Amino acid sequence: DTEHKGASHLEEVIDWPVEELQLGQVSGVALDSKDNLIIFHRGNHVWDENSFDRKHIYQPQGIGPIQQSTIFTVDPVNLKILNAVGRNIFYLPHGISTDKDDNFWVTDVALHQVFKLGSKGEYLLILGQAFQPGSDKDHFCQPTDVAVDPANGNFYVSDGYCNSRIIKYSPDGKFITQWGEESSLSRIPKPGQFFIPHSLVFVPGLRQLCVADRENGRIQCFVAESGEFLREIHHPEFGGRLFAISYTPGNGGRLYAVNGEALVGNSVPVQGFVMNFSTGEILDIFKPAKENFLMPHDIVAADDRTVYIGDVQASRLRKFIPSEKAEHRSV
Numbered sequence: 001d002t003e004h005k006g007a008s009h010l011e012e013v014i015d016w017p018v019e020e021l022q023l024g025q026v027s028g029v030a031l032d033s034k035d036n037l038i039i040f041h042r043g044n045h046v047w048d049e050n051s052f053d054r055k056h057i058y059q060p061q062g063i064g065p066i067q068q069s070t071i072f073t074v075d076p077v078n079l080k081i082l083n084a085v086g087r088n089i090f091y092l093p094h095g096i097s098t099d100k101d102d103n104f105w106v107t108d109v110a111l112h113q114v115f116k117l118g119s120k121g122e123y124l125l126i127l128g129q130a131f132q133p134g135s136d137k138d139h140f141c142q143p144t145d146v147a148v149d150p151a152n153g154n155f156y157v158s159d160g161y162c163n164s165r166i167i168k169y170s171p172d173g174k175f176i177t178q179w180g181e182e183s184s185l186s187r188i189p190k191p192g193q194f195f196i197p198h199s200l201v202f203v204p205g206l207r208q209l210c211v212a213d214r215e216n217g218r219i220q221c222f223v224a225e226s227g228e229f230l231r232e233i234h235h236p237e238f239g240g241r242l243f244a245i246s247y248t249p250g251n252g253g254r255l256y257a258v259n260g261e262a263l264v265g266n267s268v269p270v271q272g273f274v275m276n277f278s279t280g281e282i283l284d285i286f287k288p289a290k291e292n293f294l295m296p297h298d299i300v301a302a303d304d305r306t307v308y309i310g311d312v313q314a315s316r317l318r319k320f321i322p323s324e325k326a327e328h329r330s331v
């Protein structure tokens, strides 16, 4: 996509032996403090039409939690497994983030819970009531992601598929504030309204929290302190659905995103976007080398502009690097 100036084009790394990891549905990706890749996957569990009843109660509780390790830390070059945790805990993994101490912050949409795990997988914090959806201070409804403020340890939860709010907590999990309301299907969605708040980024320099407002096909950014609405980023190229975002401070601040296929109306290509954070303008649009994305569900970008995308429908993990790096790769 050459018309987007200012960023070299991202190309997929195709000789990347990701099959050896035997991943299930890849729901989340993150980076640790050493830029190792963190993968959150569902092993042999899947989220399909039979997973929940109309009241968002997870149906197959009897099958028990996923027995495989659900959180892998891998060397991003050779995919060597450096750490594998998260066995016998989760039913439907969703979002994953790390903090400056390399703890894992994850959500499970079947448990309706948010977890802080140490790097050995030990429980440090659990919020929500297992298998019990709700919208008060002690319950979530299919919570989607977590973002941690590195300056003070406050954290934010995007809640969720069946709620429409962002909740802010103190480092030890005390409720501080919440904001957001459901967007009405008929009218144009207003600022601060959500239709599946699906992915979060905390922007340290500006102390903002940005949200992928999935079914409204837009990104909304807020003052992290108060939840005050600041701006919306929307492009026709997003189509109707915007699944996930990632932020890097390099080059004046860059925002990365993946969209989803349009459920109604004319289809749009499913692809990745690189944007200038402050202007919102698209700098690059990228997609896999040979196949198409099926459902790119999470994205994380490193400061060196390497990008990883987890495709939950293809149970695939893909890696992209700037073309000037791709040309000189040893094949």
Ligand SMILES: O=C(N[C@@H](O)C(=O)O)c1ccccc1
Binding pocket: 027, 047, 048, 049, 094, 297, 312
């Ligand atoms: O969106 C869905 N899933 C993804 O977000 C995901 O996290 O797997 C979904 C929707 C309807 C039925 C089943 C799954």
